[in-house]
Amino acid sequence: MPLGLLRFALNKKHPEPRMFREPDALKSSYDVVIIGAGGHGLACAYYLARDHGITNVAVLEQGYIGGGNTGRNTTIIRSNYLTPEGVRFYDESVRLFKDLSEDFDLNLFYSERGHFTFAHTDSALNTMRWRAEVNKHMGVDSEVVDRETIHEACPELDLDCGGHLPIMGALYHAPGAVARHDAVAWGYGRGADKRGVEIHQKTRVNDIRVEGGKVVGVETDKGFIHTGKVVSAVAGFTPRITEMVGLRTPITIQPLQACVTEPLKPWLDTILVSATLHVYVSQSSRGELVMGSALDPYELHSTRSTLDFTESLSGHLLDMFPFLSEIKVNRQWAGMADMTPDFAPVMGLTPIDGLYLDAGWGTWGFKATPVCGKTMSYTVANDRPHELIEPFSLSRFENYQLVGEKGAASVGH
């Protein structure tokens, strides 16, 4: 133990300044109220304060900072999507992620690993060629690679997957990365807090008050707050928020589960995904294998874990890596994924004046945290959708203009 710590043993004061203040009481009004202190809500607050000078902002969180899907995801960051709208948007996020550690003065352990999506069938290989072409056209590093290349990158992998689903090739995306998810939320939270934003944890929004088609405030479990602008960034809770104001959306909730093994010596450098086997896996800097699979098969508003999930995931992981049969699963958990029919988000203005949605983030929204903050803060400050999010407006379902991103989902759904 460093000797410097000793003086704190003799002192009643907290050794380090906390990352955030804990404001004791809510004010009676704010310029903007953000519901949800996950990465998205905090990033929106951060850029509102930093880029738009709007600091009279409250972020209200029913639980604790980053306790939603932000703290439950498998932290894969990539931009090799299928639609030009998607690629443009996620690529801007990857770009922002790269500078974030410095921006925050906080180590996010942003680690570029390279990302392989396996094709076990001709049709999967065709979709990957399509994706690679779209990606290259948009300037994103992405290519289809053969079995040799996969073998060189990961010699431990059984390319035949036990014989019944041989890997034919893969989409390779060199910039694919992982990062420390909690730190992303903390970095945005601290940066927003420093600039005057108030973060109120254990504060729940129970209702949104609308008068004459316009937001006038929110009802919380600690009293009413006047505000003309409300941003909902609540991921798996979105339908409960939109129900408060009678807004119809296509968003439904399904659990997505994940787990980690006991720590192993580092052996897996890359991120591997097989949609056919419903497996994605990477190795954390602590040595654990971080793994996920497909969505739970039906709608459910719960973060319970199931044995079915670990059983089927382990079975498929062993098809890829038989030598892991003795390895134990240490922890498993779930988050509530806010799914949309086209696997693209729902962002921007709503028919209710002053209500902004950052939702429909399903199984893919961690990587978008920075760009969501940037574009949502712009949208709120100017009351006009940022051009990058125009294709993702809620009205696309009324106008039959879906985005069609399902082919780029990491695992089959």
Next chain:
Amino acid sequence: MKIIHCPVNGPRPMQEFAYGGAFREMPDPATASDTEWGDYVFNRDGAPGVKREWWYHLASGVWFVAERDTLRDRFLRTYLYNEGEQPHD
């Protein structure tokens, strides 16, 4: 393991079933406006509650209706569409 009560085959394990989505009334395509049709095709009642849903027993090919609490994951009733509501114990 989760057990679902199939109205034809009795209690069977979850793995034998597929979820068929919410039970919804289709507007008349001939008279519905584009907006009404879009609402029917895409929008859902996403908030938690007791919902009527379609479920399918894969092994025997039976479609049936279930009333399920989507917050607690409890099946309250299951019945065949043309038999209406029949509480099961």
